[in-house]
Amino acid sequence: MSNAGHDVIEVIHTKRDGGELSDSQIDWVIAAYTDGRVADEQMAALNMAILLRGMNRREIAHWTAAMIASGERMSFDALSRPTADKHSTGGVGDKITLPLAPLVAACGVAVPQLSGRGLGHTGGTLDKLEAIPGWRASISNEEMFAQLESVGAVICAAGAGLAPADKKLYALRDVTGTVESIPLIASSIMSKKIAEGTGALVLDVKVGSGAFMKNLDDARELARTMVDLGLDAGVHTVALLTDMATPLGLTAGNALEVAESVEVLAGGGPADVVELTVALAREMLLGAGVRDLDPADVLASGRAMDAWNAMIAAQGGDPSAALPVAREQHVVTAPSSGVLTRLDALSVGLAAWRLGAGRERKEDPVQLGAGVVWHARPGDPVRAGEPLFTLHTDTPERFDRALAALEGGWDVAPEGTSYEPSPLILDRIS
């Protein structure tokens, strides 16, 4: 269990006792974990020591570099257009990638989005797109390049060759209570994005009950860490901190969110989804050096919808096919008339998850039609007896636990109560 002068106990002890890991220790331990010389239990102990002791900027940068070096590194230099990608740290109702990728592509910037699946109460982009009949997430690198050249946008599963150390490490952290570490989160996200080879990157760092980061300070530290990692690696990187105390739009659930995204591409949809999509598109265009186009105009022109149709069709999907609908619905009505003053993202996310929209274990299937529709957003009027939520599932025995998750997750104040809207975009870090 030792080579290059290192052994795993020495590396664990260094961090456990509050020291800094050397570049050489980091290179060794990531390589040795990837090829199995360092066992899961040893890496789990090291992860916990990192979570509790932290890593400095050099350690995080080198940890990220070592994870990139564990696999292949892609390059889009041969493309005829610049590239830009977006990463969200995950939220409830966060379907932004779906309208965003075709919108940016319609502006002439290629979007190579390597996405993941959902785990826990935040949904996964691939799960959402798989609600579209025929669409497939797995394509070859050659297909990806061809599609980026022809359509300008690809949303697909990351191949096994990209940062394999991160894949192994992420699965380990997930089962060992070591997810919530800013150095480990930042290096995990950025190793994949840097290895992917995008020229520009916009990070959507969510803050609030429905997000990983519950408060602004933590979110800012995560954003700063990731932006530094991107810039150090030569990727034009900015981060927006955005609200996730309230879920995005009016839907959480795979097919439900696809339908809402298509509304946005058609020029409608909830105002917050449109606002965030356009704001992120602006950042991606800036990062890619495109300064003469307003994505709001492009969205209004219908060209983003054309790009969507082409993007879905290129991966075997039928953009005009009917989307799956859950077999059962349950409506929650407003108990009194007034104003919705609070809608908690975590409650909605848990409800959607419990209805079958998400998975408990990696190997679980998701219900494509399951989820939650809310009929008002904070600030909207509600009327006694009218629908406030519609719950969708194929398995009605799930309604009870979903309703329990929603309980206490929203407030209706008497009519005439004034409501001060809170901003969607909280900060920008570059």
Added chain:
Amino acid sequence: MSNAGHDVIEVIHTKRDGGELSDSQIDWVIAAYTDGRVADEQMAALNMAILLRGMNRREIAHWTAAMIASGERMSFDALSRPTADKHSTGGVGDKITLPLAPLVAACGVAVPQLSGRGLGHTGGTLDKLEAIPGWRASISNEEMFAQLESVGAVICAAGAGLAPADKKLYALRDVTGTVESIPLIASSIMSKKIAEGTGALVLDVKVGSGAFMKNLDDARELARTMVDLGLDAGVHTVALLTDMATPLGLTAGNALEVAESVEVLAGGGPADVVELTVALAREMLLGAGVRDLDPADVLASGRAMDAWNAMIAAQGGDPSAALPVAREQHVVTAPSSGVLTRLDALSVGLAAWRLGAGRERKEDPVQLGAGVVWHARPGDPVRAGEPLFTLHTDTPERFDRALAALEGGWDVAPEGTSYEPSPLILDRIS
């Protein structure tokens, strides 16, 4: 991975975030780890969190109780004599158990010593006794009882049924850099000793370079923690803190230490080995309620040697057989005449280990004849050109690394330099 209202992530998060584990969380996680529902990597993360966050007295007591409950619990109530046991936290040249057990037996107190094998630079009692031709470490519980009744002393391997959670946990900590935690060390030692069912227990907590605890404060905390655990479980427990800056006696190595122990039983042997053996015997007799015998008299009477011969023979050993001798020797001579003022226990322990007296991995064999003999103890005169150390091994290619370990591990001062001997027994905690 959940039952009784717990899951492993929740338990890990509790400790990771600085909280106290509830009795029910501890019961659950120890039982679930023992039967495989909690995986090694999950327990490794929890161990690291415990090491860095600590456990309070209630948590340590319950952790220990849960490990005891994972297996069988022995009882010696049916024996015609009281029982007392000794545990050493491990040192270099620490062969004390060998003369101590028969000495205490000769005083009428039964000694049920369930011992371990060596790992790293501190030797294991079973490895030492296996240098005696024919002796076997594994005996049944029935044989053990019969031998305690007839001879009064048993030194044998702990059966697999005793605190199996601790066995699994210890092996895990050993490979995950989580050994050095006072709560985990204390609960590991005491779970075995309490489950073993001894009526009285004397702890020899070593302090110094050759010991696990390098300073008096840590050793005192470990001793206090273990004494509390013992008393809480109804075992009459005291601890002596003893010096391990200097190795014990004049030998480190399996057969070499057996020979030295036999010298002590014959009324000779190094003064420090005799002192510590008698001091520990006194504590064991006190703990067992025997107040009318001085173990120094019993040692001088030859009755301890009789008990030794009977104890070895009862486990198949031939106490009069010649002990194994290493094939090769290498002598280190004193470079100048003067006084030996320092002999570092860690250096000697590493040298003996590298000569083959210890093992690197649990499955490695040990060389029964390998080890180090030092011909002077601090305070003794040495003469230029005369032997200071004799190194023994079957594999002479090991001499170089053993000599490197000894380098800088001793000092000779000019003749006439005064030497202030330091006490062997540093403190007593009861």
